[in-house]
Amino acid sequence: MNTYKLLTPGPLTTTNTVKEEMLFDHCTWDDDYKQITQHIRRALLDLAGADEKEYTVVLMQGSGTFGVETVLSSVVGDTDKLLIVANGAYGERMVEIAAHNRLNYVVYHEKYDRIPDAEKIEAMLREDPAITHVSMVHSETTSGILNDIESVAKVVKDNGRVFIVDAMSSFGGMDIPVQALGIDFIVSSANKCIQGVPGFSFIIARRSLVIASAGKARSLSLDLYDQWETMEKDGKWRFTSPTHVVLAFDQALEELKQEGGIAARSRRYNDNNHLLIQRMKGLGFETYIDEQYQGPIITTFYFPENADYTFEEIYAYIKARGYAIYPGKVTQAPTFRIGNIGEIYEEDIQKLCAIIEEFLEEKKNG
Numbered sequence: 001m002n003t004y005k006l007l008t009p010g011p012l013t014t015t016n017t018v019k020e021e022m023l024f025d026h027c028t029w030d031d032d033y034k035q036i037t038q039h040i041r042r043a044l045l046d047l048a049g050a051d052e053k054e055y056t057v058v059l060m061q062g063s064g065t066f067g068v069e070t071v072l073s074s075v076v077g078d079t080d081k082l083l084i085v086a087n088g089a090y091g092e093r094m095v096e097i098a099a100h101n102r103l104n105y106v107v108y109h110e111k112y113d114r115i116p117d118a119e120k121i122e123a124m125l126r127e128d129p130a131i132t133h134v135s136m137v138h139s140e141t142t143s144g145i146l147n148d149i150e151s152v153a154k155v156v157k158d159n160g161r162v163f164i165v166d167a168m169s170s171f172g173g174m175d176i177p178v179q180a181l182g183i184d185f186i187v188s189s190a191n192k193c194i195q196g197v198p199g200f201s202f203i204i205a206r207r208s209l210v211i212a213s214a215g216k217a218r219s220l221s222l223d224l225y226d227q228w229e230t231m232e233k234d235g236k237w238r239f240t241s242p243t244h245v246v247l248a249f250d251q252a253l254e255e256l257k258q259e260g261g262i263a264a265r266s267r268r269y270n271d272n273n274h275l276l277i278q279r280m281k282g283l284g285f286e287t288y289i290d291e292q293y294q295g296p297i298i299t300t301f302y303f304p305e306n307a308d309y310t311f312e313e314i315y316a317y318i319k320a321r322g323y324a325i326y327p328g329k330v331t332q333a334p335t336f337r338i339g340n341i342g343e344i345y346e347e348d349i350q351k352l353c354a355i356i357e358e359f360l361e362e363k364k365n366g
């Protein structure tokens with residue numbers, strides 16, 4: 001098989017043992033299967049540092065966006081108002097979700113290379129008492145910037161509002177003490193830092209707010225309360241569940257534990273990220289995000305001005321040698337991205353940078 005490793009923000013490179021779990025066709029109403037779902041839900045609570053009395057977990061079929069839309073369209077009621085904080089494509093996607101679902105919302109737009117300012121958010125909350133919910137992205141995968149959810153959580157909680165976080169590309173790869181921060185809803189998906197395969201998203205949520213959302217959902221499939229109510233009874237999914245993905249995810253959770261939990265994984269991702277940036281800078285590539293805001297998940301590099309090659313050319317060269325990188329997503333400048341999450345180690349980063357160096361040499365020598 002002609003394969004390559006993914007240096008992308010997910011789906012990402014998984015272990016063979018995670019993939020092998022998918023060789024079994026599991027029955028969905030079987031007790032063993034329901035127990036696996038319950039085990040996953042408990043494990044996610046542990047990773048979030050959340051107590052079962054206060055918090056609960058809902059697994060939702062579909063990609064990450066389905067999870068974000070489930071929360072926004074189920075918990076922001078007709079008389080509520082949502083403040084969306086956006087400094088990248090995924091913050092903007094929340095705006096699209098809000099518009100499609102005809103929510104009452106306002107947006108705080110920030111530049112893509114800047115982190116949202118907690119003081120500005122606090123001022124907006126003070127000025128507009130009608131705002132009931134605040135939503136934002138943690139790791140903005142568009143650029144790789146890491147938003148300061150701690151400071152924002154504090155102002156949102158001090159002002160008595162509900163806080164919704166899209167931690168799609170960070171949960172499991174960074175420590176996020178959900179309960180201690182007072183986050184009310186946090187969303188991620190199977191194919192990111194837990195290192196499973198794509199097929200469902202998960203929502204870690206304050207139990208009382210899930211219960212309070214009963215009857216508010218604007219969609220049948222993405223009804224947070226109904227999905228939770230069915231799952232809470234005995235681990236049964238409301239509609240057909242992605243059985244193979246669920247088995248793979250359970251194995252991925254086990255492998256996260258074996259690695260040493262979030263602390264160890266986060267260290268590996270950080271080390272990968274620092275090495276990548278250091279080596280790429282040595283090759284003449286500058287980062288789009290300032291060092292102080294750069295997150296450990298994915299890095300945006302400027303595509304060199306006056307380069308005598310295209311992104312497609314360097315992409316194909318790297319792919320033929322075993323790695324896939326990512327195009328840029330910021331609109332302001334020509335860029336490309338390299339992710340360092342998934343089953344990726346120091347040797348992969350070294351190899352990638354050696355391949356890029358070789359490519360640049362070949363170009364120079366014509």
Ligand SMILES: Cc1ncc(COP(=O)(O)O)c(C=O)c1O
Nearest residue numbers: 063064065090139141166168169
């Ligand atoms: C921060 C963030 N939010 C939302 C999404 C959307 O997830 P999906 O493409 O799985 O729907 C992504 C995808 O990478 C993401 O990184």
